[in-house]
Amino acid sequence: MPEDPDAGRPTSPPRTLPGQDGTPTGRAAAAAIGVVVVVTLTVAALLVRPSFVTASADEQPHAAVSTSSVVPTGEVTRAEVTVDGMSFVPNIIEVPVGNALQVTLVNTGDQRHDLEFANGATSGVLAPGEQATVDVGVIGTDLAGWCTLPGHRQMGMVFDIVAVGSGTTASTDGTDTAAGHSMDGSMTDHSTHGSANGTAATTDANAPTMAALVQAAKDIPAYPAELPPLSNATEHRYTFRVTEQVVGVVPGLTRAVWTYNGTSPGPILHGRVGDTFHITLVNDGTMGHSIDFHAGQVAPDEPMRTIEPGQSLEYTFTAARSGIWMYHCSTMPMSSHIANGMFGAVVIEPDDLPAVDHSYVVIQSEQYLGPDGEPADAAKVAALVPDVVAFNGTAFQYDAHPLAARVGDRVRMWVLDVGPNSSLAFHVVGTQFDTVWSEGAYRVLRGASTDGRTAGTTGAQVLSLLPAEGGFVEFVPLEAGHYAFVNHEMSLAEKGAHGQLAVSD
Numbered sequence: 001m002p003e004d005p006d007a008g009r010p011t012s013p014p015r016t017l018p019g020q021d022g023t024p025t026g027r028a029a030a031a032a033i034g035v036v037v038v039v040t041l042t043v044a045a046l047l048v049r050p051s052f053v054t055a056s057a058d059e060q061p062h063a064a065v066s067t068s069s070v071v072p073t074g075e076v077t078r079a080e081v082t083v084d085g086m087s088f089v090p091n092i093i094e095v096p097v098g099n100a101l102q103v104t105l106v107n108t109g110d111q112r113h114d115l116e117f118a119n120g121a122t123s124g125v126l127a128p129g130e131q132a133t134v135d136v137g138v139i140g141t142d143l144a145g146w147c148t149l150p151g152h153r154q155m156g157m158v159f160d161i162v163a164v165g166s167g168t169t170a171s172t173d174g175t176d177t178a179a180g181h182s183m184d185g186s187m188t189d190h191s192t193h194g195s196a197n198g199t200a201a202t203t204d205a206n207a208p209t210m211a212a213l214v215q216a217a218k219d220i221p222a223y224p225a226e227l228p229p230l231s232n233a234t235e236h237r238y239t240f241r242v243t244e245q246v247v248g249v250v251p252g253l254t255r256a257v258w259t260y261n262g263t264s265p266g267p268i269l270h271g272r273v274g275d276t277f278h279i280t281l282v283n284d285g286t287m288g289h290s291i292d293f294h295a296g297q298v299a300p301d302e303p304m305r306t307i308e309p310g311q312s313l314e315y316t317f318t319a320a321r322s323g324i325w326m327y328h329c330s331t332m333p334m335s336s337h338i339a340n341g342m343f344g345a346v347v348i349e350p351d352d353l354p355a356v357d358h359s360y361v362v363i364q365s366e367q368y369l370g371p372d373g374e375p376a377d378a379a380k381v382a383a384l385v386p387d388v389v390a391f392n393g394t395a396f397q398y399d400a401h402p403l404a405a406r407v408g409d410r411v412r413m414w415v416l417d418v419g420p421n422s423s424l425a426f427h428v429v430g431t432q433f434d435t436v437w438s439e440g441a442y443r444v445l446r447g448a449s450t451d452g453r454t455a456g457t458t459g460a461q462v463l464s465l466l467p468a469e470g471g472f473v474e475f476v477p478l479e480a481g482h483y484a485f486v487n488h489e490m491s492l493a494e495k496g497a498h499g500q501l502a503v504s505d
C-alpha cells in the first residue's frame with residue numbers, strides 16, 4: 001500500500017463562490033452574491049443534519065432515482081471512470097437532474113473492484129483490465145457509490161454523483177435540491193457511511209463474551225503450538241494455497257477467513273541462517289491476494305505482487321538473519337487481509353541456539369467481527385478496536401487445551417505479534433524470564449551479563465512487541481501448576497490473548 005496514509009482518499013473539489021476570486025463587482029452584483037451566500041449557507045446547514053444526509057443516500061436509496069419527483073429530460077449523461085490505487089478517477093461527477101446516467105467502469109487497478117450505487121445499480125466485480133457499463137437510472141438527487149470489496153470503501157473507493165440544475169425539483173423528503181448544495185452533502189456523506197459492504201456499522205454488536213469464547217475453544221482442536229523440528233535441508237520448498245472459507249467464532253456467529261493452506265496462522269516454517277525457501281503461491285480465492293515474507297530481502301515488485309484468482313507466482317528468499325519473521329498478505333487493504341487470517345511465521349534460529357525441553361510458537365492476532373459469515377468489519381479495523389484477540393488464531397484455545405511441561409523443564413516460547421494493529425506485552429504468570437531475545441538481540445541472557453557482575457541474577461517479566469515484532473523467552477517452572485501466558489494489556493487478554501501452560505511433576 002502507499003506509504004502516504006492519505007493516498008487514495010477522496011478530496012473535496014475546490015469551491016469558489018462568485019466574487020471570491022477577486023473579480024470586481026458592482027453594487028447590484030454584490031447584493032446578488034449576498035443572496036447566493038445566504039442560500040448556500042442555509043442549505044449547507046441543512047446538509048449536516050444527519051437525517052438529511054441519511055435520507056439522501058442509504059436509508060431511502062430509491063428516492064434518488066424516483067421518477068415520480070423527476071421529469072426525465074430524455075438526455076443521457078455518459079461517464080468513464082478508471083481506478084488508481086484505491087481511488088476512482090474521477091470520484092465525483094455532475095449530472096443534470098432528469099438525465100439518465102451511464103457510468104463505464106474500467107478497472108485499471110491491480111486487483112478486483114466494483115462500483116455499486118446506493119440505488120443498487122452495480123458494475124459487478126471486475127478483474128484488472130475488465131470494464132462494464134452501469135445504467136444508474138434517471139438522476140433526481142445526489143447519489144453515492146462505492147466499491148463493495150472488503151475494506152475498499154474505507155480506503156477511499158467512494159464515488160459521488162452530484163445532481164445539478166432544475167432548482168424547482170423537489171426530492172421525496174421535501175427538501176429543496178437546488179444546485180449548489182450537493183458538494184457539501186456528498187462530502188458529509190462519506191463520514192456517515194457504515195461498513196465495507198454498505199451495511200450499517202456494527203461497532204456495538206457481535207462482540208462475543210469471554211465465557212462464550214472460552215466455551216467455543218473447547219469444541220475445536222487447538223492449533224499445534226510446537227515449533228516444527230529442524231530438518232537437515234538447506235533448501236525448503238512449499239506451496240501456499242490461498243483459500244477463503246467460513247469458520248465459527250461462537251455458537252450463532254461465524255466469520256469469513258482468508259488463509260494460507262487453510263489455517264490461520266498459516267504454516268510455521270523453521271530453518272537456519274543461510275537456508276533458502278522456495279514458495280509457490282497459488283490463489284484459489286475469489287479476490288486478489290499476495291504474500292510478503294519478512295524473513296528475506298527481495299525487491300517487492302514481482303514476488304509481492306497481487307495475483308488474481310487462479311494465478312500463481314514463485315517467491316524465493318534466503319534467510320540471512322535469525323528471528324521469528326512475520327509473513328502476511330500485502331494486498332490492500334492490508335489491515336483487512338491480515339485481520340481476516342492471512343499471516344504466519346518463519347523461525348530462523350540464531351546460530352548455536354541451545355536445545356531446550358519445549359519450543360512453542362505463540363502468534364498474536366486480532367479479529368474485528370462483521371455480520372455473521374462476513375469478513376472483518378473494516379470500520380472496526382480502522383478504529384483499532386478488535387472484538388477478539390487470539391493466540392495462534394483462536395481466542396483462549398490454550399486455556400481449553402493447555403500446553404504442557406514438567407517441573408524443571410526449560411521452556412522456550414517464540415512470540416510474534418502480527419497485529420494488524422495491537423501490541424503485545426507477553427508475560428507468563430508465576431515465572432521470570434531468565435532469557436529474552438527480541439528482534440535480533442538478547443536483552444537478557446542466562447549466565448551472562450554485560451557488566452560482569454550480574455550474571456545469573458537478571459531477569460524479565462515481559463517481552464514487549466509492536467506489530468510485526470518477534471522474539472523468544474525462556475523460563476524454568478519450579479513447581480507444578482497452571483501457568484497462564486497472557487498479553488498483559490489486560491483488556492486484550494480478556495478478549496482472548498490468554499492461554500495456559502500446565503506443568504506437572
Ligand SMILES: [Cu+2]
Nearest residue numbers: 289290329337
Ligand atoms: Cu489477501
